[in-house]
Amino acid sequence: MLTYFLLVLAPFQILSSSIPATCQTLPPYPGRDGEWRLLHESIGVSAMHMQLLHNDKIVIFDRTDFGPSNLSLPENKCRHDPHDDVLKIDCTAHSVLYDVWTNTFRPLMIQTDTWCSSGAVLPNGTLVQTGGFNDGDHAVRIFTPCNGGDFCDWIEFDTYLSERRWYSTNQILPDGRIIILGGRRQFNYEFFPKMQNSLTASPSSGSIWLDFLRETTDEDENNLYPFIHLLPDGNLFIFANNRSISLNYRKNTVVKRFPTMPVDAHRNYPSSGSSVLLPLDENKDIVAEILICGGAPQGSYEQAKAGNFVRASSSCGRIKPMEENPSWVMEEMPIARAMGDMLLLPTGDVIIVNGVEQGTAGWEFGRSPVTRPVIYRPYGRPDWRFSVMSSASRPRLYHSSAILIPDGRILAGGSNPHVWYNFSNVEYPTDLSLEAFAPPYLSVEFEKIRPQITASPETLRHKQAFSISFFVPQYLTADVLSLSIIAPSFTTHSFSMNQRMVVLKLVGLLPLSPDTYILTALGPSTVDIAPPGYYLLFLVHAGIPSVGSWVLIQ
Ligand SMILES: *[C@@H]1O[C@H](CO)[C@@H](O)[C@H](O)[C@H]1NC(C)=O
Ligand SMILES: *[C@@H]1O[C@H](CO)[C@@H](O)[C@H](O)[C@H]1NC(C)=O
Ligand SMILES: *[C@@H]1O[C@H](CO)[C@@H](O)[C@H](O)[C@H]1NC(C)=O
Ligand SMILES: *[C@@H]1O[C@H](CO)[C@@H](O)[C@H](O)[C@H]1NC(C)=O
Numbered sequence: 001m002l003t004y005f006l007l008v009l010a011p012f013q014i015l016s017s018s019i020p021a022t023c024q025t026l027p028p029y030p031g032r033d034g035e036w037r038l039l040h041e042s043i044g045v046s047a048m049h050m051q052l053l054h055n056d057k058i059v060i061f062d063r064t065d066f067g068p069s070n071l072s073l074p075e076n077k078c079r080h081d082p083h084d085d086v087l088k089i090d091c092t093a094h095s096v097l098y099d100v101w102t103n104t105f106r107p108l109m110i111q112t113d114t115w116c117s118s119g120a121v122l123p124n125g126t127l128v129q130t131g132g133f134n135d136g137d138h139a140v141r142i143f144t145p146c147n148g149g150d151f152c153d154w155i156e157f158d159t160y161l162s163e164r165r166w167y168s169t170n171q172i173l174p175d176g177r178i179i180i181l182g183g184r185r186q187f188n189y190e191f192f193p194k195m196q197n198s199l200t201a202s203p204s205s206g207s208i209w210l211d212f213l214r215e216t217t218d219e220d221e222n223n224l225y226p227f228i229h230l231l232p233d234g235n236l237f238i239f240a241n242n243r244s245i246s247l248n249y250r251k252n253t254v255v256k257r258f259p260t261m262p263v264d265a266h267r268n269y270p271s272s273g274s275s276v277l278l279p280l281d282e283n284k285d286i287v288a289e290i291l292i293c294g295g296a297p298q299g300s301y302e303q304a305k306a307g308n309f310v311r312a313s314s315s316c317g318r319i320k321p322m323e324e325n326p327s328w329v330m331e332e333m334p335i336a337r338a339m340g341d342m343l344l345l346p347t348g349d350v351i352i353v354n355g356v357e358q359g360t361a362g363w364e365f366g367r368s369p370v371t372r373p374v375i376y377r378p379y380g381r382p383d384w385r386f387s388v389m390s391s392a393s394r395p396r397l398y399h400s401s402a403i404l405i406p407d408g409r410i411l412a413g414g415s416n417p418h419v420w421y422n423f424s425n426v427e428y429p430t431d432l433s434l435e436a437f438a439p440p441y442l443s444v445e446f447e448k449i450r451p452q453i454t455a456s457p458e459t460l461r462h463k464q465a466f467s468i469s470f471f472v473p474q475y476l477t478a479d480v481l482s483l484s485i486i487a488p489s490f491t492t493h494s495f496s497m498n499q500r501m502v503v504l505k506l507v508g509l510l511p512l513s514p515d516t517y518i519l520t521a522l523g524p525s526t527v528d529i530a531p532p533g534y535y536l537l538f539l540v541h542a543g544i545p546s547v548g549s550w551v552l553i554q
Contacts, residue, residue: 044071047413054534061095063115112136119490123532131165167224174527187213216240227275265313271296274342304365309358312338346538346545369395485535
């Protein structure tokens with residue numbers, strides 16, 4: 001166990017406050033474009049929704065109402081569901097639990113329909129998954145991670161929600177509740193759990209009207225799966241279609257309305273761009289900045305229905321919603337993309353992966369899959385912001401997803417552009433495979449400067465100092481160190497709910513030997529910056545990340 005005591009006794013270097021948030025010290029090597037590896041030809045289900053849990057297992061599921069999957073339920077179990085549109089008796093699994101370290105998976109039993117649902121992990125590590133279609137549209141499903149015998153499975157509450165939640169978005173809140181917002185023809189939000197929490201004074205049973213969701217719907221809807229990000233001022237940034245607001249969910253008041261995003265494109269389902277809150281850096285004055293990329297020009301969905309697959313949007317926009325008069329700053333991606341997944345990497349860069357260059361989300365409406373991810377460096381030189389990576393082996397269109405895993409790889413899976421599991425006789429067959437992308441920072445040539453966390457605390461408190469010890473074969477300088485926490489996302493339909501990254505404030509570095517050090521940092525400063533829960537702690541040295549260790553922020 002590391003103690004602060006040790007640091008007080010030993011002489012240590014006080015780190016200057018000018019430590020860069022993310023280290024952009026690597027020169028551009030054109031040949032360095034990452035590497036894909038196929039992990040499984042089939043995990044039995046299409047990875048429509050994915051959530052990494054703090055025991056390094058990933059809950060993956062698609063939907064229950066489109067025929068038999070490619071994986072049987074164990075012990076001759078079957079689902080008897082008189083409400084199901086397709087199979088009243090179904091002996092196949094529609095959810096699996098995948099183990100990152102052993103690369104194995106086992107079927108899970110899900111009863112109600114999870115199609116186009118949403119989720120968030122509670123501060124105690126339990127996944128709460130909400131809504132869906134048909135008999136699942138009012139359901140709440142709980143999955144608590146377990147080790148050992150590993151018999152844990154879904155627990156379902158079929159009628160928990162006040163409204164039907166199909167294509168809604170969830171966000172974990174600083175008080176441990178989850179807000180569930182929007183969905184098809186739902187211009188409102190509600191909370192889980194329903195009971196009033198003693199920490200808040202807001203009315204929380206039943207649903208609360210939000211006119212912004214009605215205002216942003218159009219003939220193609222285009223405002224489903226709204227993008228939500230919890231801002232450091234405690235309000236929620238909500239983006240739908242091409243507009244955005246800041247919402248005080250405690251008082252149900254719209255605090256700010258931001259300018260309409262310029263460029264004629266829609267960003268939410270079915271146009272399906274993606275959005276991230278860029279890393280919040282505690283080493284400077286906290287600046288919240290949102291990045292939204294891709295989507296589809298106005299009318300693309302109607303055009304796709306008529307068989308014309310319009311080129312997707314290639315634009316990205318950035319906005320700082322907590323500034324006095326924020327405005328959008330637009331940039332161009334090297335590849336146009338709809339249904340791209342945007343994920344934060346431990347370096348603070350953003351990877352954009354999966355999706356199509358033409359058409360939109362929705363059955364059969366995507367064409368020209370983009371198999372090359374793009375890495376975006378938010379603070380890189382303007383001429384070196386985007387890098388195009390190597391090509392995946394599989395097209396990943398509608399109903400594909402991607403997440404970050406602890407060793408810094410990106411897991412990508414799924415693609416089911418059809419109503420059924422159609423494995424043949426279609427242009428883009430349903431895909432049950434799982435593939436992993438190793439970004440350039442995992443290249444073996446960086447082993448000498450790759451840090452390894454050798455000890456870190458299991459829990460952290462806000463504002464409290466803590467220490468980690470690390471090993472690095474070749475230490476450069478303290479100027480290229482950063483320590484960050486990343487909350488694992490619930491990813492579906494090109495949006496990673498609850499994804500956030502905080503760069504922690506560094507306060508001291510103590511060398512123990514030429515390759516071993518103790519680094520002291522402060523826990524995140526507020527619950528609005530980092531709501532309680534499990535995060536991955538990554539140390540980055542000269543742009544090369546360690547493997548992430550789990551830490552519970554209490
Ligand atoms: C179904 O699973 C088997 C392995 O159990 C695999 O060989 C086959 O490729 C899978 N089918 C599809 C369409 O992925
Ligand atoms: C976390 O809280 C939820 C809701 O109260 C509960 O159902 C679940 O069992 C808890 N999980 C753990 C690991 O205690
Ligand atoms: C924003 O979206 C609305 C609704 O689809 C549309 O009428 C409007 O023209 C769009 N604005 C811009 C600037 O694209
Ligand atoms: C997909 O599969 C379903 C069910 O097997 C079948 O009815 C349908 O015709 C298939 N679609 C195509 C485009 O082949």
